[in-house]
Amino acid sequence: MKTRKKFFTKKNGFIFAFLLPGIVLFGIIYAYPLIDIFITSFTKWNYKNFLQPEFLGWDHLFDNYIKLFTVDKNFMVAFWNSIKWVILTMVVQIPFTLLVALVLAKKPRGWRLTRNAFIIPNIISTAAIGLIFLNIYSPSRGIITEVCNWFVPGSNVSVLANEGYAFWGVTFSFILFGGSSCLLLLTQIFSIDASLYEAAKVDGATGIQVDRLITLPLLRPMLGTVAVMAANYGLLLYNEIALITQGGPDNATYSLSYYIYKTALGSTKLNFARGNTAGVIQFLLGLVLVGMINRAFRTNKVD
Amino acid sequence: MKRKVISILLSVAMVSTMFVGCGSDNTTKKDDTATEDTKTEDTKTEDTKTEDIATADSELPTITFTHGYYHDESEWAAAGEMRAIYQEFADAHKDEFNFVIKADESGAEGIYNTALNDLSAGEFYDIADFGGWDITPVASASDAILDLKPYLDEDADFKAGVGVCYDQNTTEDGKIYSVREQIEGVGFWYNAALFTQAGATTPDQWQTWDDFNTAVDALVAAGVTPFGLNAGWPTNIMLAAYMQGNDASRAWYEAGKTVESFDNDSFKNALSFIQKSALQKIDAANFGPGGDDDEAYRSDFFDGKTAMLFNGVWDAGGSVDCKAGAENIKPAVFPTEEAGKKAALLSGGCGYVVSSKLDEKQTEAAITFIKYMTSPEIASRIIEKGIGMAPSTAVDYDALAGKVTTDDGKLLVEACKLCQSADYQALGLGNTFGDAEGEIQSKYAGLKDDSKTVDDVVKDLNDFLAASE
Known part of the structure; x- marks a missing residue:
């Protein structure tokens, strides 16, 4: 006769306690907080009823969501910008970081120095990075304006004061800094069984073939992890914007x-309900x- | 067996540690209070950055005053002077009440954020100086703060001491939740030598904005950059100042936070002035993106590179040892469209706010403190010591000018006098339009490079108003 396995064993009790x-x-x-944000996105909650969010009612349940997508231009700009930054991390940061990792994995001369240099921006606080880029972009003392003036005399480009340029100004303050991701990829490459590379060498495979047919397929799970991290960074971008542009110019x-x-919080109206609604959308x-x-x-999936 | 015992103990310790961590910290607070109470006057120094607490007498009522002047005197001398003023009050009233002084090292912004947290728990500071961070809309809606109007109305000296704050801070329902001992007095500074070099009429002789335009053209023609601006503060000053030009413009501007549309001729005219006569008169190198770290417009002026600086009276201090030459730096207030009439921006904003939960004696102590801080003596001291501008209309600036010995102190007195005696005094753009200020300033870059027209800006601002409802 089959005995039913006891769930409430001492072992399970200890596991549960820990x-x-x-x-x-x-x-x-x-x-x-997540549940709270979700619930309050269906309320009216600002400085007028700071202590008691008011349910919008079933007839107006999605009012906050509707307003965000129909009348709030700043939200729509933020929404599309965030998606653009996610895409840019996928098509620029990840391939660039992967390329660096593949090159460094071959241990060329000075690879350690390059690896360490590549990681430096990731160990500096984003506040410091922000200040550095503020100076780089400054129209009166920044190098970008100077360089533009060499090519087009008198152009006096002010990156952060121009709608079109400012987006790219913010983008370049983080997009190439994939040091942490590069380290993870390198570690994964170094953990690949060396006999695979030796066999490929015996078979006369070229460097590119080795990377394409051995390294990249075995790197796929880590590449996915790194891509998730990078995409999240793009989606949650805050520090660079707060420090460099404060959302401007023209909220671009x-x-x-x-x-x-x-x-x-940055408004005297303290519109928590609207902010939380945007938070729910960001989460989703x-x-x-x-x-x-x-x-x-x-x-x-593991191959 | 031994392993089991250790495992059980470890589990219990983890769970109990977690609950203790999440629990109330009343015990800690009690201990802190006990420690505070035992502090004596002898152990205190003016430079104490954390808590400056008078010896508490448990028989007397106690109120705690929180302020943001935590800075070391070497970093900001005004902070030390303000702490001394507070301490003198506490000492003078030690037989009547315990006036506990706390300096919050997170500054006025931190005090505001703490107040928001406290409000969500139904609490509020006894009395705090919010240093311009407007807590009153949310705190009054939560019924947490005291209406100061009855106290102001029954005491003419008190009312004179708060100056423009009385009218500016009166809410739609006729209450005053905050007054200040300092205000943002804003006109502008000019470099007389650069005006002379360009053969331009100096601002003290201007009659209307037309004279401003003529002077700017003369400066530009002579190769002198008239001013530096950015997508923020200095341009906001110009816009607000230009709005004081005539009656219609002033009336619309005063409506501020209640305006239902930006499609107004006066406003459009002011934006057009900002675009054509200010932003497009300077090159891109003199137009920064704005923000706290963007002060090139200011440093360029004191380096003698630009002829005008749109900033408050407090920048008298910038003239010390500046490359432009302190003797060339002069204060001025804005012209209007009415010949000879002048305008200045005087913003009280949010300062002292008192809890409505204090008992009668505590409330009396708080009001006594605010009266002390807005008295003519303290007002004179604030200006004399170069801290800033006081709202009091009872200050004798001529007498003060005789007392001040430093050059920058004299400049400050002169600037304050000009602002206080201007024919028209209005709030700054931020205090007038609230959140819309940020939207307005975000349009300057587009106006400068012509990618936006005035009508585009007005449409965007109206969209913002619709979205913020």
């Missing part, structure tokens, strides 16, 4: 994170992106 603090902390720090560099801050967007990237890179 997991409990983590579960409770997760509930308080992540789950509760708003990101979703910056919009949320400006709407909820993040979920979709992670899902898509995981699917594209099949990160949960």
Whole structure:
């Protein structure tokens, strides 16, 4: 006769006891705020009813969402900018970082120095990076204006005061800094069984063939992880914008994170409901992106 | 067995540590209070950055005053002077009440953020100086702060001491939740030597804005950059100042936060002036993106590279040892469209705010403190010590000019006098339009490079108004 396995064993009890603090902390720090943000996105909540959010009612349930997508131009700019930054990290940062990792993995002369130099921007605070770029872009003392004046005398380009340029100004303040991702990729490359490379060498494979047919396929799960991290950075971009452009000029560099801050706390109206609604959209967007990237890179499947 | 015991103990310790961590910190607070209470006057120094607390007498009512002047005197001398003023008050009233002084190292912004947190828990500071961060809309809606109007109305000296704050801070429902001992007095500074070099009429002789335009053209023709601007503060000053040109313009501007549309001739005219007569008179190198770190417009003026600086009276201090030559730096207020009439921007904004939950004696102590801070003596001291401009209409600037010995101190007195005696005094752009200020300033770059017309800007601003409803 089959005996039913007991769930409430001492062993399970201990496991649960050790997991409990983590579960409770997760509930308080992540789950509760997330649920709260979701619920308050269906309320009216600003400085007038700071202590008591008011439910919008079933007839007006999606008013905050509708307003964001129909009348709030700043939100739409932030929404599309965030998507653009995610795409740019995918098509610029990840390939560039991968290329650097593949080159460094061959251990050319000075590879350690290059690796360390590549990681430096990632260990400097984004506040310092922001200040550095502010100076680079400054029309009165920045190098960009000087360089533009060499090519087009008198052009006096002011990167951060021009709608078209400012977006790219913010983008270049983070897009090439893939040091952390490069380290992860390098570690993964170095952990690939050396006998595979030796066999390829014996078979007369070229360097590019080795990278294409051995390294890249085996790098796929880590590449997926790195892509998720980079996409999230693009989606959650805040520090660079707060420090370099404050969303300007003409709100052309708003990101979703910056919009949320400006709407909820950076305004005397303290529109928490609208800010939280944007937060829900950002969260959902993040979920979709992670899902898509995981699917594209099949990160949960091992060859 | 031994392992099991250790595992159980470890689990219990982890869970209990977590609950203790999440629990109330009343015990800690009590201990802190006890420590604070035992501090004596002897251990205090003026330079104390953290808490400056008078010896508490448990028999007397106690109120805690929080301010943002935490800076070391070597970093900002005004902070030390303000702390001394507070301490003198606490000492003078130590037999009547305990006046506990706390310096918040996160500054006025930190005080504002703390107040927001406290409000969500139904609490509020006893009395705090918000240094311009406007907590009153949310705090008054939460019924957490005291209406100061009755106290101002019953005491003419008190009312004179708060000056423009009385009218500016009166809400739509006729209440005053905040007054200040300092205000932002804004006119502009000019470099007399550069005006002379260009053969341009100096601002003290201007009659209307036409004279401004003529002078700017003369400066440009002589190769002198008239001013530096950015997509923020200095351009906002120009826009607000130009709006004081005539009655219609002033009336619309005063409506500020309640305007339902920016499609107004006066406003469009002012934007057009900003575009054609200000932004497009300077090259891109003299137009910064704005923000706290963008002060090239200011440093260029004190380096003698530009002829005018649109900034407040406090920048008298910038003239010390400047390359432009301190003797060339002069203060001025703005012309209007009415010949000879002048305008200045005087913004009280949010300063002292008192909790509505204090008892009668505590409230009395708080009001006594605000009266002290807005008295003519303290107002004179604030100007004399170069801290800033006081709102009090009772200050004798001529007498003060005789007392001040430093050159920058004399400049400050002169600038304050000009602002206080201007024919028209208005709030700055931020205090007038609230959140719309940020939207307005974000359009300057487009106006400068002609990618936006005045009508485009007005449409964008109206869209912003619609979205913010």
